Amino acid sequence: MSDLDDYQQLRQKHPGWCTIESEPAIFNQILRDAGAPNVRVVELYSLDESILDEPDPIIGLIFLCRWRQDAKEIQETEPDCSSSVWFANQISENSCGSLAMINILFNAESLVLGEELTQLKSFTECLTPPLRGLCLQNSEFLRKIHNSFARRSEILQNNLDVIDACKNTKAPANENSANPESAYHFLAYVPSGGSVWELDGLKRQPVRLGEDDGEHRWLLTAMPRVQLQISKYSEGELMFTLLALTQATANTSTNQAFDASAVRAVQVETLEDNGSFPYATRARHPYVAFMRHYIRVLAGKGIQVGHS
Template identity: 35%
Template sequence: MAEDFQSGWQLTESDPGVFSELLKRLGTPLVVDDLYSLDAAALSEHQPINAFIFLFKWIPTHQESMAGSYDQEFPGFFAHQVVNNACATLAVLNAIGNIPGLQMGTQLTDLIAFTTGMDPQTRGMAITSADWLREAHNALSPPSSIYLDDPDLKKTAEDAYHFIVYMPYMGALYEFDGLKDAPVTHGPYNEQGEGWVAKAREVIEARIATYPAGSLNFSLLALHEDPLPSLQKQLQELQTSGNDITASEVAERIERENNKRHRWDFENAMRRHNHFGLIHGLLLALAKGGELDAAKENAKKALAERRAKHGGADMDQD
């Protein structure tokens, strides 16, 4: 793979607001939400779910005992990851490229049409060469105006995290991993009950079980249709029919969704802002006041707590 600095693809936070903004820029009516459980009750609010996006700590030995089997003749959309840091966007494209009839923006529609018939490697190269897609990916990445390349500095190995996708396709559960040769099929699923979600739960829980007990080396996101349009339509129908009790419940859910979007908008606005000038000024003031060392230790403690809370997977680092 190319070096991070050379590829032009920047690190992306593993955050629902970031993914949902990317999906909006791609012209799709989809959003992403964090999942803290695969129980049916926890998934009910997000149904119907189109795909699970699974973030995990990448360990080379896991490739040797791969579950499922390669589908070398897979007829759908699949692209290899050919540059560093494009992992999040590649996972999103490998998911939405296999959702039949999905509304997409003109640029994405043209890109998918252009790559039809290409092998995964060539398709990955074509996708990551699209300037508009790279700009959409980088739009919410932290500013990168500081770049250190001092050969005298000792570089330490960092944990690598990687996004993959689990979703249904033609009656089977598939795994799309841009670092693997081909899509992986985990076999057919029962159409009754929870359908493909039940099969995905088994596969994902088995994968989680390969990590040490209590480890926080993974996270799970649900890719699903934006519920706001249907909720707003439902609210109007309930109000018209005079069903005030149910209308009140739907109105409360709409308020929760809107509050979540406002929070996403605020956090994304903060991500777009370059804080280096402010940080430089604060560091100078702390140094002059003799408080820099204490502030540094407090920052290390806060960072360790954040990594423990999020499983060390704040950024897409593969």
């Protein structure tokens, strides 16, 4: 078996969720592969009413921040998960980015999802947040798409983390940790059932932020909460990112059936225009395994590499 084949098998058969790069282009590719081609992830650089002018409607926000454990944090979550919002707890340590996107997708009623996501949403509809999180963790379909962007070193590190966890030798992540990437976390903000919600997979229940007044002005309710999260960081510390999930619109008449293939074509064209598609393709390619395999082929032909 070649290095390329071995690398692909390692990705496909790895049972856990690996750390991947928090890059909108990669998230866009994950959404396409999972069956949400009419959704695009964009990075926001301001937090004011100008985000209401986005050309495509925003169906959810994702706030990426460095997680800090606060023992004095006030418990604001609802006593029970409302039936008007779909919320799943985070069970796997490295799945928070994909989980945040799923929490948003499953609350957007106007979206047309692929068969796998539709079945998963239907199956988990009546489950509790912990059981929903367990279903997502055990979804081979989602895990393979997520891990397709994992590097070999991250897969091997994930295996070591599992071993350390079994031996109880791994210290919990904190802001002084040698690997601060392990302490990053994703918070999702969505409108659902007439309310605006903060969905934190590490909390038992969602947090209701206020009423949704419609017309996509729910963002005005979510923004103060995001600003509160940002205020927790000292001035000059850039340890957060704000992403928006937007729904691509298709040029269809009101009496015409929704054409998912047309929206998919629009989305692919958009990704290629803004450079996301090529970047995601390059990020997924196993360059190290390719070079090792290429050097072996040259060596087999008697060609020395690295010598003039």
